[in-house]
Amino acid sequence: MGDVIAYRPKPDPSQSGPKVGMILFLSAWGMLFVSLFFTWAFVRAQADVWPPPDTPTMPRHIAWLATAAVALCAAAWFGANRLTRAGRRQAVAPALALAFLSGAAFVGLHAWAIVVGRQIRMGGSYGSLFMTMLFFHALLAATGLPAPVVLFRRALRGLYSPQRHIGIRVWGAYWYFTAALWVVMFGVLYFL
Amino acid sequence: MAVAVNATAADTPGYVRIARRYLWCGFAALAVGGLLAMLIRFQWAYPGRPVPLWGKALTPAGYQSVFTLHGLTMIFFAVTPLLIGAMGTLLVPSMVGAGRLAFPRLASVAWWLFLLSELTAFASCFVELGAPGNGWTMYPPLSTKVESPGPGQTVMLVAMLLWVVSSVMTAVNLLTTLIRGRANGLGWMRLPLTAWGLFLTSLLTALFLPVLGVAAGLLFADRELGTSYFAARTGNPLLYQHLFWIFGHPEVYILILPVWGVVGDFVAFFSRKPAFWYRGTVYAMCAITAMSGLVYAHHMFVAGIGPMLGRSFMILTLLISLPGEVMFLNWLLTLWRGSIRLDSPMLFALGTMIVFGIGGLSGLYLGAIATDIPLHDTMFVVGHFHLTMAAATFLGTFGAIYFWFPKLYGRQLNETLAKVHFWLTAPLLLLVFGGQLLAGYMGQPRRLFDPYVYEFLHRVKVVNHGTTMFAFVLGAAQLVFVWNLIATLRRPATAVDNPWRVGTLEWTTRAVPGGEAAPALVVRRGPHELSNPEVLAATGRDYIGQAE
Numbered sequence: 093m094g095d096v097i098a099y100r101p102k103p104d105p106s107q108s109g110p111k112v113g114m115i116l117f118l119s120a121w122g123m124l125f126v127s128l129f130f131t132w133a134f135v136r137a138q139a140d141v142w143p144p145p146d147t148p149t150m151p152r153h154i155a156w157l158a159t160a161a162v163a164l165c166a167a168a169w170f171g172a173n174r175l176t177r178a179g180r181r182q183a184v185a186p187a188l189a190l191a192f193l194s195g196a197a198f199v200g201l202h203a204w205a206i207v208v209g210r211q212i213r214m215g216g217s218y219g220s221l222f223m224t225m226l227f228f229h230a231l232l233a234a235t236g237l238p239a240p241v242v243l244f245r246r247a248l249r250g251l252y253s254p255q256r257h258i259g260i261r262v263w264g265a266y267w268y269f270t271a272a273l274w275v276v277m278f279g280v281l282y283f284l
Numbered sequence: 285m286a287v288a289v290n291a292t293a294a295d296t297p298g299y300v301r302i303a304r305r306y307l308w309c310g311f312a313a314l315a316v317g318g319l320l321a322m323l324i325r326f327q328w329a330y331p332g333r334p335v336p337l338w339g340k341a342l343t344p345a346g347y348q349s350v351f352t353l354h355g356l357t358m359i360f361f362a363v364t365p366l367l368i369g370a371m372g373t374l375l376v377p378s379m380v381g382a383g384r385l386a387f388p389r390l391a392s393v394a395w396w397l398f399l400l401s402e403l404t405a406f407a408s409c410f411v412e413l414g415a416p417g418n419g420w421t422m423y424p425p426l427s428t429k430v431e432s433p434g435p436g437q438t439v440m441l442v443a444m445l446l447w448v449v450s451s452v453m454t455a456v457n458l459l460t461t462l463i464r465g466r467a468n469g470l471g472w473m474r475l476p477l478t479a480w481g482l483f484l485t486s487l488l489t490a491l492f493l494p495v496l497g498v499a500a501g502l503l504f505a506d507r508e509l510g511t512s513y514f515a516a517r518t519g520n521p522l523l524y525q526h527l528f529w530i531f532g533h534p535e536v537y538i539l540i541l542p543v544w545g546v547v548g549d550f551v552a553f554f555s556r557k558p559a560f561w562y563r564g565t566v567y568a569m570c571a572i573t574a575m576s577g578l579v580y581a582h583h584m585f586v587a588g589i590g591p592m593l594g595r596s597f598m599i600l601t602l603l604i605s606l607p608g609e610v611m612f613l614n615w616l617l618t619l620w621r622g623s624i625r626l627d628s629p630m631l632f633a634l635g636t637m638i639v640f641g642i643g644g645l646s647g648l649y650l651g652a653i654a655t656d657i658p659l660h661d662t663m664f665v666v667g668h669f670h671l672t673m674a675a676a677t678f679l680g681t682f683g684a685i686y687f688w689f690p691k692l693y694g695r696q697l698n699e700t701l702a703k704v705h706f707w708l709t710a711p712l713l714l715l716v717f718g719g720q721l722l723a724g725y726m727g728q729p730r731r732l733f734d735p736y737v738y739e740f741l742h743r744v745k746v747v748n749h750g751t752t753m754f755a756f757v758l759g760a761a762q763l764v765f766v767w768n769l770i771a772t773l774r775r776p777a778t779a780v781d782n783p784w785r786v787g788t789l790e791w792t793t794r795a796v797p798g799g800e801a802a803p804a805l806v807v808r809r810g811p812h813e814l815s816n817p818e819v820l821a822a823t824g825r826d827y828i829g830q831a832e
């Protein structure tokens with residue numbers, strides 16, 4: 093008895109392990125940002141006026157550029173996934189290269205925003221929150237930067253097939269998460 | 285099929301080697317943290333007297349650093365590596381029949397980060413003005429640059445951040461192994477309870493350690509980058525307490541859940557009968573895990589939170605003890621009419637139940653606001669969390685070490701010395717931490733450098749003296765284990781394949797060295813198939829392997 097379910101075929105662990113691992117990894121990152129939004133709400137609830145008077149505000153054009161960069165990056169990952177699944181191997185590496193470049197540009201734009209924030213002396217609780225949240229988001233993006241490089245080299249060696257390309261799938265998911273989180277953060281930091 | 289293999293030098297799998305490294309890191313920190321505890325006890329018995337062998341008396345600042353380091357060392361660098369690092373890394377791959385971790389290289393990176401974190405924490409002693417002295421909770425404003433100007437606090441925050449990254453990596457690894465690496469037929473309801481404990485612990489680790497990362501990161505920014513999150517006017521010191529305890533309360537479950545799992549398995553193994561209402565125990569542990577993030581503000585009843593918030597958290601806190609009681613009753617009913625064998629792991633499991641039971645009951649007084657207000661910040665709190673987090677995890681961890689040591693080193697620790705170790709340790713743990721409950725009940729606030737500057741605390745002196753004596757004997761008794769460990773490791777590897785005669789996979793299947801489990805492995809039953817008359821008739825044994 094009971095042995096009937098025992099023979100249910102299990103998914104290939106080399107493919108499903110990275111998927112589960114990435115979901116867990118992103119959950120941990122997610123809780124980090126939940127704590128940061130909690131901090132934001134806590135500080136915001138305490139302030140009478142938001143942003144506090146005579147606090148310089150961050151110019152929005154950097155944020156719009158960052159949004160464009162991360163959207164391009166997510167699109168590149170989407171393309172890399174589609175192209176792999178369609179079996180168009182030679183087009184995968186360029187898509188990954190684009191993903192890396194736009195991701196790096198995104199990190200660079202975050203760094204630029206932090207530098208600008210220091211120049212215009214964005215201090216106080218408002219400025220601190222701004223820069224801290226940008227910093228942690230830049231850290232999230234920077235953690236995802238080595239992946240396209242490694243995957244690019246593997247793609248050049250022709251290691252991906254329509255059936256086996258778990259690396260592209262999970263790191264694509266990582267960058268979708270990064271992009272979606274940025275949209276939320278953009279709204280919260282610049283418009284709320 | 286039922287051929288067990290114990291680790292030998294030639295074919296030690298990678299995860300066993302990593303588990304061994306965590307074991308030694310944990311032992312080292314346990315020794316350091318234990319010596320620091322002795323210093324604290326000495327101070328409370330003889331404030332101002334020169335410390336023997338050292339020749340100097342503790343200064344107030346030195347004393348602050350001593351109790352801070354004691355807490356941080358024990359929680360982050362002793363219990364965590366022993367239970368999750370060593371036992372988790374060793375047991376998860378072998379209990380699920382995977383024979384390997386999901387991400388072997390990640391495990392190695394995590395260990396190096398852990399080592400770096402431990403060394404960084406100890407390095408904080410050697411900077412100007414010494415190690416931090418604000419207690420393990422590192423509350424601002426005490427931990428801000430104004431009150432703690434030395435770099436020690438900053439160094440400790442860096443150690444914390446490294447520890448968070450390392451622990452999350454380990455948790456993701458163990459979880460993925462448990463979710464995806466289970467052998468054919470090993471459904472969730474066939475996992476040993478130890479594996480369940482490690483699963484839930486890893487889940488809490490992955491979800492709540494990032495919150496500590498944010499708390500430590502913001503405190504770091506306040507100290508070094510000029511932000512003011514936790515300053516009184518521009519920020520709020522209470523924010524830190526919220527963040528810290530959103531992490532801090534799940535952290536106590538992170539430390540105790542693996543021990544609960546171990547106890548649940550041991551009471552079945554050594555009563556030679558299946559665990560009573562196995563599913564109930566699993567559901568109870570899951571319920572506690574799910575609720576663990578919802579009770580944290582019971583640490584803040586006197587911090588000035590609203591009465592409405594306080595009462596909600598009080599109700600949730602008292603509710604979380606209900607699944608705990610279900611689990612405890614299941615253990616008792618497993619023992620009921622069992623053929624109980626008092627081998628050393630069983631002694632340690634029973635000891636864990638007793639100290640955890642008393643510690644848990646003392647927690648009810650702290651969970652209810654009316655009784656928490658007078659007891660808050662007294663030694664009663666210290667006694668409570670030492671019984672639950674220190675005594676229970678200590679006994680549970682050592683029970684696990686005695687039980688699974690053959691899996692680590694292919695040798696069995698001496699059973700007589702193990703029992704001596706237990707009989708010296710468990711009663712003394714109760715006396716030492718019971719003494720703390722008593723001192724707190726008599727009104728002694730915690731963390732005082734010299735309690736006797738207060739007239740009304742002179743009557744506690746006799747309690748503190750006695751507790752200190754018990755603590756010294758308790759510390760010395762640990763040499764029995766050290767002796768046992770050294771003597772065992774010097775002997776050639778001669779462990780029996782399945783010394784405890786149980787059926788879980790780590791004892792009854794052979795993993796391919798360095799590779800995956802035997803592909804033909806099919807699990808057919810739960811972890812506690814003991815004293816089954818049909819098995820006895822067919823095999824002459826009172827146990828059967830899960831995959832037999």
Ligand SMILES: [Cu+2]
Binds near residue numbers: 532533536579580583
């Ligand atoms: Cu708590």
